[in-house]
Amino acid sequence: MPGTDESTAASPTALSPNGSDYGATAFADGVPAALARLLAEHPDWSPWGHRGYALVPEFAPRGTIVRTLQSDEGGLALCRDEYREHSLDPRWTAAVTGIRLGGAERLMRLCVQHLSRRTVQGRMTLAHPVVRAHFGEAVLDLAEARQCADLPAAGRTADAVVRATLRRFGAAGYVDGPARRLARALDLLSDLYREGGPDHAGR
C-alpha cells in the first residue's frame, strides 16, 4: 500500500522481525489477497475456525456460504460446515493473527489518507496533536504485537487498534466504504480464529 506524502524514508527500518509474513500481504494488498496466498501456499492447512465457520476468498468457498463480504480488494465468503466445529488448525490461526495485524496497519494507512484530506480549524486534521497521538500509540502497539510470541495477546492488540482506528474516521467509517469493509473483515477474522475454547465464556 502506498504511503502518504509524509513517508520519506527510502529504506525504512521495519519494526517487525517477520515482515514477509501474511500480514505484509494484508497490509499491502488487503485481507482477501492475504487469505488467498495462505490458501495457495498451504492447501493442507484447515481454514475452519470456531464453531465450523470459515472466512475464505470468495473464489474458494467450502461448506455452505452463509454470506459474502464485498470490497474493492476482493470478495470474501463466510462459510459454515457444522461438522467442522472442532477443527481449528493452529498453523492457520497463527497466520491469521499476522493477517489481523497487517490488516490493522492497512486500516491505519487508509485513515491517514482520509484525515490528510480533511481540515479542522484551517489545518489538516492529520496534523492535529490529538490525532497524531493516536497513530503514535497504535504504531507502538502493533510493533510490540509483532514482536510478541503470545499470539492471543497480539490478536487482542490488533482488535483494539482496529476499533480505535475505525473511530478515527468519524462518521465516514460508519457508512459503507473501504474502511468499514476492511474493519468488518478483521472483526470477523478475530471472532472466528481467536484463541480460546468454546467454554471460555463459562457458558
Next chain:
Amino acid sequence: MPDDDLKALRGIGRELAEGLRTHSLDVHEGREAAEDVVAALPAEYWCLGLRPDRNPKPLREGGRTLPVRSCREFTALMEELCRGDAGLALAMPFSSMSAMLMEQMLDASQLDAHYARMSERPTWTFFALTEPERGSDAGAITTTLEPGEDGAVLNGVKRYIGNGARAYCGLVFARNTAASGMFAVQPVLVPSDAPGFTAELLDTMGLKGAGLSEIRLEGVRVPVADGARTAPTGLRGAMQTFDTFRPCVGAMALGAGTAVYEYVDRELRAGAQRNWRDRFVHRIEATRGLIATAAAALDAGRGDGSVSSAAKLSAVRLADALAAAAVDVLGPAARLDHPLIDKWDGDIRGIEFMEGTSDIQRQTIAQGWIAGRLPLVGARPGEGR
C-alpha cells in the same frame, strides 16, 4: 416531574422497549422498515415530546399525564428505550434534536400545521449541520444561503443526517453570504418537497432506525423570513441546543450499553457472571449518576457544556467497553452466535459521533474544569436522580 412520575415514565419506556426489541434484527437486516414499526405504535408514542398544551395524545399513567419535556424526563425515557433498541429509539420522531429546535423556528401557523400532522401520523424532521468534508469543524461549513430579492437560495451537500430521507421538513445550517462573523452560519427551515432538495439513505454499520442520509440542496429557494427569523441565534444557538441534547445522547449510550450488560449477564455461568458484574455494575451506576447530574443542572438553568460532555463521554466510554468486552467474554464466534450483540456493537459505535466525537468532549471537559466550571468536589453525587 416528581420522582414517582419519572419512575412511571421509565416503566412505560421499558415496556415499549421490549416491543421494539422484537424488531431489532429485522430492521437491522433490512427485512422490516423502522418507519413501519413506529407507525404501528399507538399515537401517544409518535406524539412524545410535544408541548403539553398542544399534545392531543399525551402519555398517561394512572389518570395523570406524563410529559416528556425536561432533560430529566428525556434522558430517563431515552435510556429505557435504548435498552430495548437504540436504532429504533432513534426512529421515534421525538428523539431528533430537530424536534426541539423546530418549535423555536416555526411561526404560529406553521406550528399548528406541524402539530396537526404529528397527531395524524408519525412525522419526522431533520437537523442538517454536518457536511461530507466538515464534521467536528462545524464552523467551517460551506453550504451557502444567498439572499436575493424574493427569498434566498441554498446550495450545498449535507451528510450523516438523521431522518434526512423521511422527514417532511428540517433545519439546514448554511453560511449566509451577506453576513460575516459568528452569525454568518444560521439555520434555515427547508421543506423536503422544495424543488432542488433530494435526500438519499446511507448504508450504515448500525443504528439503521436513525435513517442517516445525504441531503443535496441545488438552488433550493427559501422565504427570507425563515432564515432571518433565527439569524440572531446562529451557530451559537445551535451549540447551546447541543449542550442540552448531549446528556440525552449519553442516555442513549447508557441504555444501549445496559442492553449489552444484561444480555451477557444472562448468558454467563455463575463464576463468570460474578466477574462480569464486578467489572461493570458500579460503572453503570456512576454513569447514570453523571447523566442525572447534567440533566438536573440543565433543567435548573445551570447547564454547562462541560457537564453535558462529561455525561456523554462517560456513557460512550462505558458502552464501548461493554460492547468490546461482550464479544470477548461470550467467546469465539460471538458475533455470529449472538447477532444482537454484533448489532448493538455497531449501534454503540455510531452513538459516539452524535453531538461531537469523544476527542471533542474531552477537550470541552478539560476547558470546563480548568476554568472552574466543572468542580469535582462539592458536586452532589447523582443530584436530581
